[in-house]
Amino acid sequence: MTAKTEAGVERSAWVDVLLQDGTIVRVRDAVAGDRGQLVDLHLQLSDLGRYRRFFHVGHFDSTHFVDQLLPQLASGDAVAKVAVVDGRIVALASATSTGDGAAELGLVVADQHAHRGLATLLLEHLAFAAAGAGITELVAYVLADNAAVFDVLRHVGFEIASTPHQETVEVRFPIRLTDRVLEAMITREQRADADSLRALLRPRSVAVIGASRQEDHAGHQVVRNLLRAGFTGKVYPVNPHCDYLLGLRCHGSIREVAPVDLAVVAVPAAQVLEVVRECADSGVRDLVILSSGFAEDGPEGCRRQDEMLAIARGAGMRVVGPNCLGIANTDPEVRLDATFSPMSVGRGTVAMMAQSGAVGIAVLQRAEELGVGLSAFISSGNKADVSCNDLLMYAAEDEATDVVALYLESFGNPRKFSRLARRLAARKPIVALIGGSSHAGRQAAIGHTASAVTSSTAVDALFQQCGVIGVQGLEQLLQTTSVLANQPLPAGRRVGIISNAGGPGVLAADACESVGLSLATLSAETMARIRDIVPDASSEQMPVDLGSGVGWEAFSQVVSTVAHSGEVDMLILMRTPLPALSYAAFARALRTSLRAAPDAETPPVTTVAVMLDTHGPTRPIRAGHHHVPVFAFPEDAARALGPIATYAEWRAAPRVPVAETAAGSRATARDVVARALRATPAGGRLAEPDVRQLLAAYGIGVLPSVVTRGVEEAVDAAAWVGYPVAVKIADPDLVHRTDVGGVRLGLTGPDAVRAAARELLDVPVEHPGLLVQRQVAPGIELIAGVTHDKVFGPLVMVGYGGIYTELIGDRSFRLTPLSRADAASALAELRTAPLLSGYRGAPPQDVAAVEHLLVCLGRLAEDIPEIAEIDLNPVIVHERGVSVVDAKVRLHPAVPAPDPDLRRLSAPIGQVGPLGSDGSA
Numbered sequence: 055m056t057a058k059t060e061a062g063v064e065r066s067a068w069v070d071v072l073l074q075d076g077t078i079v080r081v082r083d084a085v086a087g088d089r090g091q092l093v094d095l096h097l098q099l100s101d102l103g104r105y106r107r108f109f110h111v112g113h114f115d116s117t118h119f120v121d122q123l124l125p126q127l128a129s130g131d132a133v134a135k136v137a138v139v140d141g142r143i144v145a146l147a148s149a150t151s152t153g154d155g156a157a158e159l160g161l162v163v164a165d166q167h168a169h170r171g172l173a174t175l176l177l178e179h180l181a182f183a184a185a186g187a188g189i190t191e192l193v194a195y196v197l198a199d200n201a202a203v204f205d206v207l208r209h210v211g212f213e214i215a216s217t218p219h220q221e222t223v224e225v226r227f228p229i230r231l232t233d234r235v236l237e238a239m240i241t242r243e244q245r246a247d248a249d250s251l252r253a254l255l256r257p258r259s260v261a262v263i264g265a266s267r268q269e270d271h272a273g274h275q276v277v278r279n280l281l282r283a284g285f286t287g288k289v290y291p292v293n294p295h296c297d298y299l300l301g302l303r304c305h306g307s308i309r310e311v312a313p314v315d316l317a318v319v320a321v322p323a324a325q326v327l328e329v330v331r332e333c334a335d336s337g338v339r340d341l342v343i344l345s346s347g348f349a350e351d352g353p354e355g356c357r358r359q360d361e362m363l364a365i366a367r368g369a370g371m372r373v374v375g376p377n378c379l380g381i382a383n384t385d386p387e388v389r390l391d392a393t394f395s396p397m398s399v400g401r402g403t404v405a406m407m408a409q410s411g412a413v414g415i416a417v418l419q420r421a422e423e424l425g426v427g428l429s430a431f432i433s434s435g436n437k438a439d440v441s442c443n444d445l446l447m448y449a450a451e452d453e454a455t456d457v458v459a460l461y462l463e464s465f466g467n468p469r470k471f472s473r474l475a476r477r478l479a480a481r482k483p484i485v486a487l488i489g490g491s492s493h494a495g496r497q498a499a500i501g502h503t504a505s506a507v508t509s510s511t512a513v514d515a516l517f518q519q520c521g522v523i524g525v526q527g528l529e530q531l532l533q534t535t536s537v538l539a540n541q542p543l544p545a546g547r548r549v550g551i552i553s554n555a556g557g558p559g560v561l562a563a564d565a566c567e568s569v570g571l572s573l574a575t576l577s578a579e580t581m582a583r584i585r586d587i588v589p590d591a592s593s594e595q596m597p598v599d600l601g602s603g604v605g606w607e608a609f610s611q612v613v614s615t616v617a618h619s620g621e622v623d624m625l626i627l628m629r630t631p632l633p634a635l636s637y638a639a640f641a642r643a644l645r646t647s648l649r650a651a652p653d654a655e656t657p658p659v660t661t662v663a664v665m666l667d668t669h670g671p672t673r674p675i676r677a678g679h680h681h682v683p684v685f686a687f688p689e690d691a692a693r694a695l696g697p698i699a700t701y702a703e704w705r706a707a708p709r710v711p712v713a714e715t716a717a718g719s720r721a722t723a724r725d726v727v728a729r730a731l732r733a734t735p736a737g738g739r740l741a742e743p744d745v746r747q748l749l750a751a752y753g754i755g756v757l758p759s760v761v762t763r764g765v766e767e768a769v770d771a772a773a774w775v776g777y778p779v780a781v782k783i784a785d786p787d788l789v790h791r792t793d794v795g796g797v798r799l800g801l802t803g804p805d806a807v808r809a810a811a812r813e814l815l816d817v818p819v820e821h822p823g824l825l826v827q828r829q830v831a832p833g834i835e836l837i838a839g840v841t842h843d844k845v846f847g848p849l850v851m852v853g854y855g856g857i858y859t860e861l862i863g864d865r866s867f868r869l870t871p872l873s874r875a876d877a878a879s880a881l882a883e884l885r886t887a888p889l890l891s892g893y894r895g896a897p898p899q900d901v902a903a904v905e906h907l908l909v910c911l912g913r914l915a916e917d918i919p920e921i922a923e924i925d926l927n928p929v930i931v932h933e934r935g936v937s938v939v940d941a942k943v944r945l946h947p948a949v950p951a952p953d954p955d956l957r958r959l960s961a962p963i964g965q966v967g968p969l970g971s972d973g974s975a
Contacts, residue, residue: 084134147176155190211238248451257315264320265291273320275394283391313337323347334369343375378435379411402427425673479521512846550622551597555630559597562688569696606639613647737946759827771826784823848915872912
């Protein structure tokens with residue numbers, strides 16, 4: 055869709071942003087059609103405002119400044135961003151080039167919109183735009199007493215250098231989007247977004263539009279659930295054909311109801327737009343749209359969803375859905391259940407989002423059975439506006455939430471998800487189930503919730519880097535969430551298993567080993583205590599089998615002994631249904647044994663129970679300061695504990711920042727890419743000399759080589775690089791030279807080179823030529839490189855290399871940019887990783903050099919979006935250093951896209967659809 059605004063700006067160029075006070079402001083580039091509004095913006099400033107902007111109060115400078123700025127924008131000598139509220143420009147930030155990569159900063163905010171964060175917001179967006187235009191430094195001249203501007207510059211997070219003059223201060227700061235700057239940006243966004251979602255989840259009044267007498271209708275069920283939950287605010291059913299519903303008077307239209315905080319829309323899709331317009335006109339604050347028939351239904355549905363969101367944004371309303379189940383908040387002061395779920399929402403500490411309404415119903419039902427209580431629930435549906443990123447920001451600020459659980463079918467902005475999730479997971483665990491990772495699942499997801507195609511490989515990399523606990527099914531999602539909500543995190547991977555039967559303990563041991571947990575080894579002292587308590591125990595070492603005759607008192611004493619020994623990090627307590635240990639006796643044993651707090655020097659032990667009863671799992675058992683989750687089978691317990699142990703390790707590891715790129719390196723690489731794309735605008739493989747220059751700019755050296763055309767040239771080149779040499783076909787479009795017999799190795803003299811060159815020149819290829827290269831000593835062969843996912847962006851890959859790389863298929867991926875810790879974890883998860891650390895007596899190889907290589911690849915791919923693919927194969931790892939033997943790079947023209955780190959509510963209106971309906975999650 056390319057509908058225009060009054061200034062001729064395409065809708066796709068808009069970015070909607072939420073301010074701290076809940077106002078939705080639109081940020082976009084300034085254009086020539088803005089002249090009148092920009093002049094008015096300056097002329098309407100107070101005398102003090104004009105004086106601080108131009109250092110005097112005359113009106114001439116206002117028009118003069120605008121008339122100078124607009125031609126500079128057209129010529130590329132300036133960049134400027136405007137903020138629009140209610141169709142009017144209320145703030146402007148500009149950067150006008152002064153040469154040598156510097157630009158003068160201009161900031162102006164309408165007096166009536168001061169102190170709302172507009173200047174900070176525009177400066178953020180201007181900095182990203184200026185950096186993209188090649189500006190490296192901003193300079194501002196500020197009156198010495200203008201404290202407000204100094205506050206703005208400080209709050210953005212840039213490193214500021216100031217030089218005082220007589221009445222002014224010259225302020226300079228480099229445009230480096232450091233972790234400090236990005237952290238400051240995300241902090242501001244998180245607070246504003248959390249406040250917005252808090253308002254959504256804490257309404258004082260709810261109107262249900264489409265309330266029905268039919269009990270199976272969603273509108274009827276929402277009214278019923280609001281009343282059943284005991285909602286503390288007012289409920290207004292809206293139905294022109296109904297007088298009363300469930301004891302409440304119905305209203306013919308939302309216009310008849312005083313302005314309400316939340317409207318739940320349950321009418322056919324064809325009526326939704328008119329209802330949303332009425333809500334906008336009536337002062338409704340937020341919307342939940344249950345109706346289906348939008349982006350999940352194809353292009354016409356996308357158009358309806360786009361129009362609906364435009365109306366809501368224009369009125370400053372947040373939107374949940376469409377095509378969703380509803381929302382809930384279990385806070386006793388609110389007791390909101392605005393869903394049409396047949397199950398009630400139990401109170402707890404888990405904030406949950408389910409993209410699918412049907413999955414949401416199943417999750418709520420199973421959560422009730424497992425005793426998983428929720429602090430908040432959101433069914434996001436098509437995620438036209440409110441998305442999982444919103445929930446992450448809300449959960450970070452919500453004291454009632456300890457755990458976040460997600461069921462998603464798409465990622466619209468995985469980079470922002472990564473930054474938000476990494477930040478939240480450092481304090482609160484996130485458990486996520488992604489639907490649509492298989493080919494069949496992806497096709498179903500596209501038709502179901504207008505979701506983007508996701509890659510399971512990219513999702514795995516994303517989760518590993520940002521500490522999200524990925525699970526494989528709904529049962530594992532809820533079971534893992536139950537453990538996190540009810541138990542402390544484990545201090546390690548040592549698991550203790552205590553049972554009243556041998557076979558189940560063996561199965562538990564197998565299950566634990568399969569998920570990377572290790573059986574704890576008990577000391578002789580601990581085993582002696584167990585023998586004293588249960589003399590006829592079948593085993594005092596893991597798994598501990600206390601025998602079929604053990605009673606609750608002995609079982610309790612053994613559990614207490616092991617839990618306080620300091621020799622286990624996790625406990626799986628198992629009960630086989632035998633007469634000596636009834637269900638009640640087992641529960642009593644848990645309560646008694648875990649009642650006392652561990653010693654100060656002994657960390658708490660993560661404890662779960664397994665009851666092999668025909669009635670299956672029960673609700674968690676209260677024991678001491680925590681509840682003990684109960685599982686039906688040992689495999690379930692292990693599948694929950696394994697990922698939690700991995701998360702605990704991630705959370706305990708020190709955070710390592712990503713290294714910044716030197717400006718000169720980035721400029722060199724950009725020059726290489728720009729030159730290549732000028733020659734071949736459609737992209738393609740880089741020529742060998744350009745590959746070397748590009749990689750060298752980021753510290754990646756490729757073995758010296760010479761490209762030749764003839765036999766004697768190859769002999770001369772071999773003498774120059776030094777024997778022994780390898781001679782290869784030089785065609786850059788040839789992916790695997792060995793497939794066509796295009797490699798000759800171990801050539802030690804001129805005659806061998808001549809013979810090899812003659813043979814290779816006879817091989818039919820599109821671009822004839824030879825590559826002569828010094829042959830290095832053997833080592834461990836890896837493959838490293840960059841690939842590009844259309845949703846997740848560039849990913850760095852490392853794996854077992856050489857000619858068998860596809861056959862072995864041992865690879866690991868990470869999203870860019872990579873920290874050193876990310877690179878280390880990518881290497882560690884390879885099946886062939888032991889080869890690097892010294893397998894079977896071989897010397898250890900230079901792992902640090904490989905990690906550095908991966909970090910450099912990630913930085914290069916992050917900085918240069920035109921890179922579609924990098925293939926380094928083989929990368930030979932030695933005891934000291936690495937040798938990149940062969941390198942290929944493929945380019946493609948970059949598609950302009952909003953930076954994922956910028957504050958924004960969702961995809962720009964007009965880009966709703968399979969790749970854009972989920973812009974912020």
